[in-house]
Amino acid sequence: MLCASLLAAAVAAAWMWNRYQHFVDAPAFGADAAASVRIERGDGFATVLRKLRQAGADTGHDLEWRLLAQRMDAAGKLKVGEYALEPGMSPRTLLQRMRDGRVIHYRITLVEGWNIRQVRAALAAADPLEHRASGMDDAELMAALGQPGQHPEGRFLPETYLYQRGDSDLDVLRRAHAAMERALAAAWESRAPDTPLKSAEEALVLASIVEKETGQAHERAQIAGVFSRRLGLGMLLQTDPTVIYGMGGAYDGNIRKRDLTTDTPYNTYTRAGLPPTPIAMPGRDALRAAVNPAPGRTLYFVSRNDGSHVFSATYAEHNAAVNCYQRRRTCPADAGATAGEGR
Structure with a gap:
């Protein structure tokens, strides 16, 4: 009888172990399960298990879940957060994610x-x-x-x-x-030694203007070069995005001559130097361009209406480019030879 009892116990233990082993890596959720479950601060394992049951975890006995959590050193170490419940996900995978804090982002x-x-x-x-x-x-x-x-x-x-x-x-x-x-x-740490900018704050303001004026990424440094040279020479920046920013809600998509002559703290046609604050969020490339502008002599640029610009060193060259690309008049033979913009 003793041998029979021991044999029966051994068979039962083997059956339970095989059941547990199957439970560990078997799918815990079906296709109709909730998309996620959330562990909140103060949740114990019993609360987490209840939430999993409510979310659609119908596999395994509670004791099997507890045994698995203990063997994985996860009991009491589940991280707060929201976790994805994927069809076919096993209890082992889920508890591992919860233990490691691999939440939904x-x-x-x-x-x-x-x-x-x-x-x-x-x-x-x-x-x-x-x-x-x-x-x-x-x-x-x-x-x-x-x-x-x-x-x-x-x-x-x-x-x-x-x-x-x-x-x-x-x-x-x-x-x-x-x-x-x-x-x-x-960016400021890597600035060019001859920059006309006096502080990192000025670099941020200039970078925001460069960001708004740039239609093609490779032109950022050229545009920054135009504005840096204008600052160094004491010329007005004359950049439309600052005027538009200063107009606020009055801007309707068009900028008119009266807008360019109406003074605001951001009107770079009426006020010298940089505006008082940035006008947009510049990215890293615009920051780098503002403090390391491209060298050259260009002081003007005009849009080609395709995102690129024609850059000019003299007002006469610039005016010819404006006639070509903005006023749709006769274009000089070399109108497209110089890349850039300016006012």
């Missing part, structure tokens, strides 16, 4: 050349980002980011940022602000 892209209104609109539309900045004006926003008194324009590096459920728009903006601080410091 969402993406938001801040685009080069966007202004702060566009940045805030993109954040407001992002899901499942928590929207804490929606009711704040720009001054309140910067104070909430720990930058009281700082103008928000141009202060956030345009890149793609990852976030997870539970993060807020302020979390993304803090990271974007810190990224811009690092990028600007690195």
Whole structure:
């Protein structure tokens, strides 16, 4: 009887072990399972297991889940966050992800050349980002980011940022602000020795203008060169994007002569030097171009209407290019020979 009992126990143990081994790597969820499950702060393993059951985990006994968690050193070490539940995912794979904190990440892209209104609109539309900045004006926003008194324009590096459920728009903006601080410091450190810019702040402003004026990436340094030479000579920058920025909501898609002559702090046709703040978010390439502009003699550029520009060293050359590409008059034989822009 004793031998029979031991044999029966051995058979039962082997059966249970085989069942457990099958459970470990068998699909835990079917096609109708929830897309994700969220572990919140304070959740114990029993709470997590209950959430998994509610999400559609119908495989395995609770004891098998607990044994697996202990063997994986995952019990009590599951990280807070949202986790994807994929059809065919095994209990082992899921607990490993939860132990290692491999949460679902969402993406938001801040685009080069966007202004702060566009940045805030993109954040407001992002899901499942928590929207804490929606009711704040720009001054309140910067104070909430720990930058009281700082103008928000141009202060956030345009890149793609990852976030997870539970993060807020302020979390993304803090990271974007810190990224811009690092990028600007690195650019300023590598500046050309003969730059007319007096500070990193001026470099940020110029980079924002370069970003808005550039239609093709390879022209950034040439455009920066035109503006740097104008600054060095004391010439007006005369760049339309700054005028448009100064018009604010009055801009309707067209810029007229009266707009160029109406004075605002951002009108570089009426005021010398750089505007008081950036006018958009410059990317890393625009920052580098602003502090390391292309050498040359060009002081003007005009659009070819295809994203590229014709650059000119004299006003006469520039006027000929304007007649060719903007006024649709006769083009000189060498009108397309020089790449660049200017006013």
